[in-house]
Every structure is written in C-alpha cells, then in structure tokens.
Amino acid sequence: MSTSAHALRDNLTMLRRSLLHARRYPSLTLNVLLTPVMLLLLFVYVFGTAMSAGINGGHADRADYIxxxxxxxxxxxxxxxxxGTAVSVSSDMTAGIMARFRTMAISRASVLTGHVIGSVIQTMLALVLILGIGVAIGFRPDASPVEWLxxxxxxxxxxxxxxxxxxxxGLVSPNPEGASNLGLPLTMLPMLSSAFVPVGTMxxxxxxxxxxxxxxxxxxxxRGLLLGSGIGTKNALLAVGWCxxxxxxxxxxxxxxxxxxxRS
Incomplete structure (x- = not known):
C-alpha cells in the first residue's frame, strides 16, 4: 500500500473515531447547541420588537428581524x-491518548485531521437543525440553488x-476547563459583530x-446569500480571506x- 493510501486510511480511521466519540457522548454537542438555540428564541420572542428598530431605518417588524x-x-x-472541538482535543491530551497515538505507526497529521473533519461534519448537521428551527419560527430564505451551494x-x-x-x-490548554476558557473568543466574537444589530449603529x-x-x-x-440581497465585494473578500x-x-x-x- 502506498504512503498516500496509508495516510488516507489513517485519516478515515481518526474521522470515524471522532464521530463515534460524538455519538457515544452527545452531551457536549447538545450543551454547545443549547446556547445558540436559546439566543435565537430569546432575541426573536423577547427582544425582537425592540431590536428590529435598529434595522431598515426603524421600519422593520419581527419577521424582518428574524x-x-x-x-x-x-x-x-x-x-x-x-x-467543543477544543475541549475534545484537550481531553485527548490530558488522558494521554495523543501520546499513545504518537507511538503507533500512523500518520501524525491524521490525529488532528480526524478532529477537524469530524467537527465540520457535526457543525453542518447542527446548522441544518438551527436552520430548521429558524424556518419554523418564520425565517424565509430567498436563495437560488447556486446561492444555497x-x-x-x-x-x-x-x-x-x-x-x-x-x-x-486544545493542544496548548492544560486541561479541558482551560480549553473552554481559552476558546471563549470563539463564542464572544459573534456578540461583537453584525449578528444582532448592524455595525452602523455601533x-x-x-x-x-x-x-x-x-x-x-x-x-x-x-445573509446576502440566503436572503438574495447581494453579498458585496468587500464582505465576500474579507470572508474568504479570513477563512x-x-x-x-x-x-x-x-x-x-x-x-x-x-514523546512518551
């Protein structure tokens, strides 16, 4: 078997491990999903009327804010x-699993890639759930098939x-609690973005x-893709650049x- 074939096999094995871990211990995924679901419902049904005053020149209603x-x-x-991925990686580090992997005849990159690809798959599934909740409470996207893609x-x-x-x-954190604290910007930055109000009001x-x-x-x-309102060159370039x-x-x-x- 060639080196590339070995690497592919190792990546798939680590991906399978990541997905099995998520299936067997769903509490972490459910916990991190709870916050965006609660914020969605909170800002729509509690703050929706007040927050909508900040968009469309104050002429928006709750549906516009959704x-x-x-x-x-x-x-x-x-x-x-x-x-959640940061916490999972840190858990592997503190449990000694990463050290064990280093002693095995596997691709070293696959250990990390498995976590990353597993995280992307879990994220896309979670986004389908959040989008479904959004549609249930009144979100009506106006995107073409190309814009959806x-x-x-x-x-x-x-x-x-x-x-x-x-x-x-996760790799630099001393323990899972530390990973949760160090990863706080991943959850706080959306609060300081255009997620809830236009940046022009700041x-x-x-x-x-x-x-x-x-x-x-x-x-x-x-937002521009889902609502069919145009994305703007500046935002598109910045988004791709950041990614x-x-x-x-x-x-x-x-x-x-x-x-x-x-090494151990």
Missing amino acids: AYLVPGILLMTVGMISL AAAALMAAFSLALSWIAVGI PGGFRWFAEYQPFSPAIETL VGLTVLGYLWSKARFNREP
Whole structure:
C-alpha cells in the first residue's frame, strides 16, 4: 500500500473515531447547541420588537428581524461547535491518548485531521437543525440553488477555519476547563459583530472592530446569500480571506504544537 493510501486510511480511521466519540457522548454537542438555540428564541420572542428598530431605518417588524438574525445565529453555532472541538482535543491530551497515538505507526497529521473533519461534519448537521428551527419560527430564505451551494460552502469553510484554531487551542490548554476558557473568543466574537444589530449603529471603535473581525464579513456574506440581497465585494473578500488565513494559521499552529509535544 502506498504512503498516500496509508495516510488516507489513517485519516478515515481518526474521522470515524471522532464521530463515534460524538455519538457515544452527545452531551457536549447538545450543551454547545443549547446556547445558540436559546439566543435565537430569546432575541426573536423577547427582544425582537425592540431590536428590529435598529434595522431598515426603524421600519422593520419581527419577521424582518428574524431574517436578519438567523444568519448570525448560524455562524455563532459554528463557533460553539468549534469550542467543543477544543475541549475534545484537550481531553485527548490530558488522558494521554495523543501520546499513545504518537507511538503507533500512523500518520501524525491524521490525529488532528480526524478532529477537524469530524467537527465540520457535526457543525453542518447542527446548522441544518438551527436552520430548521429558524424556518419554523418564520425565517424565509430567498436563495437560488447556486446561492444555497455558496452559503453551504461558506459555512463549511468557516467551520474548517475555526476547527483548526480550536485544535490549536486544545493542544496548548492544560486541561479541558482551560480549553473552554481559552476558546471563549470563539463564542464572544459573534456578540461583537453584525449578528444582532448592524455595525452602523455601533460607536466608533466598536464599529471598526465589529466590521473587520472574522464573524461580521462572514455573517453579512451569508445573509446576502440566503436572503438574495447581494453579498458585496468587500464582505465576500474579507470572508474568504479570513477563512483562508485562519485555516492556514490554525493548521500550522496545531501541527507545530503537536510535533513539539514530548514523546512518551
């Protein structure tokens, strides 16, 4: 069997392990899914009327705010699932499983890739659930088949990027609790983005940060794709740039950290 065939086999084995772990211990996935679901319902049914005053020049209603909110909640879900990946990787590190893998005749990269691809698959399944809840409460996307494909590709790319960052966080954390704390920006950045209100309503410094941080361009691009309102060249370029940059950074960081860990 060739080297590439061995590597593919190892990657598939580690992916299967990641998915089996998620199936056997679903509590972590359910816990990280609970927050975006609760925020979606909270902002629609409790704050929806008040928050809608900040969009469409104050002439929006609850239905308009649901259309505005759901894309932001979808990408917030990506961050939540990524946080779970960081905790899972850290658990493997503290339990000594990573050290055991290093002694085996397997592709070293497959150990990390299995976590990442497993995270992306779990994220896409979770996004289907969140989107279904959004539709149930009144979200009505107006996307063409091509725009749906582009939206799915964007969410998968964003998930891939954050998953690699999450793997790096898990590798440098001393324990799962530390990974949860270090990964907090993955869940807090959506709060400081255009997920809930337009960045134009924010004051100076906050507005600049919210406009150019990773989540806002991705949210605006996804919003334009799902609602058929146009994505804008600036947001599309920023979203793609952040996805590529974070993926490369996360991969190099994770690989360097994994290889630097002492062998057992």
